[in-house]
Amino acid sequence: MKLLWSVRWEYSRSLAVRDCFGCLRHASQRQLPSSRLPVFPSSRLPVFPSSRLPVFPSSRPPVFPSSRLPVLPSSRLPVLPSSRLPLSGSPAPRLPISPAPPLSLCSLWFNYIEANIEFLLIHVYNDSMMKNILNINNRKRLILHILVFIILISIVHEVLIQGETEKGKTVQRSIAMTIDDLPVVRGKNITRMQRITSDLLRKVSAHKIPTVGFVNEQKLGEPEPLPERIALLQKWVDAGFELGNHTYSHPWFYTTPLAEFKAEVIKGETVLRPILEAKGKSLRYFRHPQLNTGPDRATKEAFDAFLKKKGYVIAPVTIDNSEFIYALAYDKAEEAKDKALMNRIGIDYLVYMNTVLEFYEQLSQESLGKEPAQILLIHANALNADWMNQLVAIIHARGYQFITLEQALKDPVYSLPDTYTGKQGISWIQRWRISKGGQMKEEPEVTAWVDIYAHK
Numbered sequence: 069m070k071l072l073w074s075v076r077w078e079y080s081r082s083l084a085v086r087d088c089f090g091c092l093r094h095a096s097q098r099q100l101p102s103s104r105l106p107v108f109p110s111s112r113l114p115v116f117p118s119s120r121l122p123v124f125p126s127s128r129p130p131v132f133p134s135s136r137l138p139v140l141p142s143s144r145l146p147v148l149p150s151s152r153l154p155l156s157g158s159p160a161p162r163l164p165i166s167p168a169p170p171l172s173l174c175s176l177w178f179n180y181i182e183a184n185i186e187f188l189l190i191h192v193y194n195d196s197m198m199k200n201i202l203n204i205n206n207r208k209r210l211i212l213h214i215l216v217f218i219i220l221i222s223i224v225h226e227v228l229i230q231g232e233t234e235k236g237k238t239v240q241r242s243i244a245m246t247i248d249d250l251p252v253v254r255g256k257n258i259t260r261m262q263r264i265t266s267d268l269l270r271k272v273s274a275h276k277i278p279t280v281g282f283v284n285e286q287k288l289g290e291p292e293p294l295p296e297r298i299a300l301l302q303k304w305v306d307a308g309f310e311l312g313n314h315t316y317s318h319p320w321f322y323t324t325p326l327a328e329f330k331a332e333v334i335k336g337e338t339v340l341r342p343i344l345e346a347k348g349k350s351l352r353y354f355r356h357p358q359l360n361t362g363p364d365r366a367t368k369e370a371f372d373a374f375l376k377k378k379g380y381v382i383a384p385v386t387i388d389n390s391e392f393i394y395a396l397a398y399d400k401a402e403e404a405k406d407k408a409l410m411n412r413i414g415i416d417y418l419v420y421m422n423t424v425l426e427f428y429e430q431l432s433q434e435s436l437g438k439e440p441a442q443i444l445l446i447h448a449n450a451l452n453a454d455w456m457n458q459l460v461a462i463i464h465a466r467g468y469q470f471i472t473l474e475q476a477l478k479d480p481v482y483s484l485p486d487t488y489t490g491k492q493g494i495s496w497i498q499r500w501r502i503s504k505g506g507q508m509k510e511e512p513e514v515t516a517w518v519d520i521y522a523h524k
Contacts, residue, residue, distance in 0.1 A: 239467040241429075243442040244476040245272070246383060248314055248355060250281040251288070251300035253392075253449045254399055258296050260450075265300045267453035269307050275460050278472040280383065281448065282314035282355040285336050293339055301340070305347050310473075312353030312383060313337050321360040322491050326367050330374055353473065354380040359388060359445075359493030361486075368489050383473060384482065386432075387444040388495035389424045391417070393514045395449040397522035402450060414455045416515050422462050423512045428497060429466075431509055435501040441476040442468075443496075 247268070255261040272279050281304050288297045304311060316336040321329055333354065341351045354375055362368035375382060394417040401409040432439040444463075446452050452459070463470075476482075481500070488499040498508050513519075 241439060241442070241466065241468040242471045242476065243387070243444055243463065243468045244471055244473045245277050245279045245444050245446070246282065246312075246355070246385070246473060247279055247452070248282045248445060248447050249287070249318070250283045250304065250311070250314075250448050251297055253395065253447050255287060255297075258294075261297065261300060264448065264450055264453040265303055268448060268456065269303060269309075271453075271456040271460070272309075273307060275457075275470070277460070277470045278309075280310045280312050280353060280473045282312045282353070282383070283336070283340050284314050284316065284318050284357075285339055286317040288339060298339055298343075301343055305343055305349070310349065310353070311340055311344060311351070312355055313340060313351060313380065314355045315357055318357040320358055321356060321371075322363050326362075326370060329371065333375070333378070333380075350379075352379065352381055353383045355383045355385075356493065359385055359495075360491070361493075362489050364489050365487065381477070384443060384496040385445040386440065386442045386495055386497050387424065387428050388493075388498075388511070389421065389445065390514045391421065391446050391451070392449075393519055393522050394420065395447060395451040397518050398451040398454075399449070400521065410454075413518060413521075414451065414458075416518060417451060417455060418458055418462060420512065420514065421459060422466075425463070425466055427512050428495065431497050431501070434509075435497055435504075435506065436481055440481040440497075441471060441479040443473065443476050 252261040252264050283301060285293065288294060288301075301311065313333060313336045315329075315332040317332060319329065319332055324332070337351055344351050362371055372382070394413060398410060398413045398417075401413060428442065429439055432442075446459075482496075484500045485503050486496065486499045487503045488494070494508065495511075502508060
C-alpha cells in the first residue's frame with residue numbers, strides 16, 4: 069500500500085511539473101518568432117544508451133548538489149540563434165526560400181524535457197520504497213539525462229534572452245548545402261553505402277534542401293566502376309539533385325603536377341557526365357579536393373583557365389570546417405558498436421558546427437562588411453546521415469534559408485579577387501580577407517578528445 073501511495077505521489081508531482089513546462093513552452097511560442105525548425109516528436113529524439121555510464125549502488129540513490137554539477141563553458145554551448153551583428157552594406161539579392169515549419173526553437177527543447185520529466189523526477193525524488201523497483205539500467209541512464217537536461221536548459225535560456233532583447237528583429241541569412249566525396253566516404257561495403265545514401269537523400273528531401281553532391285569516381289570501384297555503386301549516384305539524380313566533379317581520386321593539388329591534375333578532372337567525369345545528360349542535365353560544377361587551389365599563382369590561373377574551357381564553374385566554400393574528423397571518430401565508434409560514444413560524438417559535432425557557423429558570420433562582417441549567401445561544405449558519411457535533422461535544425465535556428473548553389477553564386481562577393489595559394493585549403497572568406505592584405509583568422513578547433521580518438 070505504501071508503495072502504491074509513493075508511486076501515485078511521485079506521478080502526481082511529475083504531472084504538475086510537466087504542466088509547468090507546458091506553460092513555459094506556450095509562453096516561449098508567444099515571445100519568439102517561428103524559428104523554422106522541423107518537428108521532432110519525442111519518439112524520434114536521440115536515444116542515449118546507458119552502457120558506458122557509472123553504476124550507483126541501489127542502497128544509495130544519486131544526489132546531485134548544485135556545486136557538483138558539471139560546469140559547461142559558455143564557449144562550447146550552442147548559441148541559437150546568433151543575430152547580434154546587424155547586416156551592413158548592400159543586401160544580397162532576395163532569393164526564393166524553402167518553406168519553414170512553424171515550431172519555435174523553445175518548443176523543440178521543451179518537447180524533449182516534457183518527454184523525460186517523469187523519468188527525471190521519479191529518479192531524483194525516489195524514496196526507500198521506490199529504490200526497490202528501480203533497475204540498474206535506469207540508474208545509469210539518469211546521469212546522461214541530467215547532463216542533456218542541463219545543456220538544453222542553457223540553450224533555451226540563451227534563446228529566450230535573445231528573443232527578449234531583439235524585440236522582434238530577425239536576421240535573414242541564406243546558405244547553400246554541398247556534400248562532398250560521393251557516393252560515400254569510407255564505404256566499406258555496399259549495404260552500408262546504400263543505407264547512408266538513402267538516409268541522406270530522405271532527410272535533405274524532407275527538408276527541401278537543394279543540394280549539390282560532389283563525386284569522386286574512384287569510390288565507384290576499380291579497375292571498373294561497380295553497377296551497384298553507380299546506382300547510388302543515380303539515386304541522387306533521380307531525386308532531383310545536382311552532381312559535380314570532385315576529381316577522380318581526390319588528390320592534393322599542392323603536390324600534384326598541373327597536367328596530372330587536369331587528367332584527374334577528365335577521368336572524374338567518365339560516369340558522371342552520362343548520368344546527368346541522360347536526365348537532361350549538364351555537368352557544370354567543380355570542387356577542389358581539400359579546397360586547395362594550387363601551389364602558386366601561375367598554376368592556379370592556368371587550371372582556372374582549363375576549367376573555364378571545359379565549361380566548369382568553381383564551387384567555392386565559405387563555411388569550411390573539420391567535420392571530417394568527427395566523421396572519422398564516428399565511424400570508429402560505429403565499428404566498435406559503441407552507441408553511447410556515437411551519441412556523444414554526434415552531440416559534440418552539433419555544438420562544434422554551431423560554433424563554426426557563428427565564427428564565419430562574424431568573420432564575414434569583419435572581412436566583407438556583411439554576411440554573404442554562404443556555401444556550406446559537409447561530406448557523405450554516416451555522421452551526417454544520422455544527425456542531418458539536428459544539423460538542419462541548428463542552421464534554421466540561426467536564421468538561414470536554404471538556397472541553390474546557383475543562387476548563392478549570384479551574390480556579388482563571389483566576384484571578389486582570390487589571389488591566395490598555399491598548402492592549406494581554406495574558406496573563401498579567409499581567401500578574400502588575405503587577398504585584401506589581411507591575416508588568416510584561426511578557426512574553431514575540434515574538441516580534443518574527439519581529435520585524439522579519431523587519430524589513435
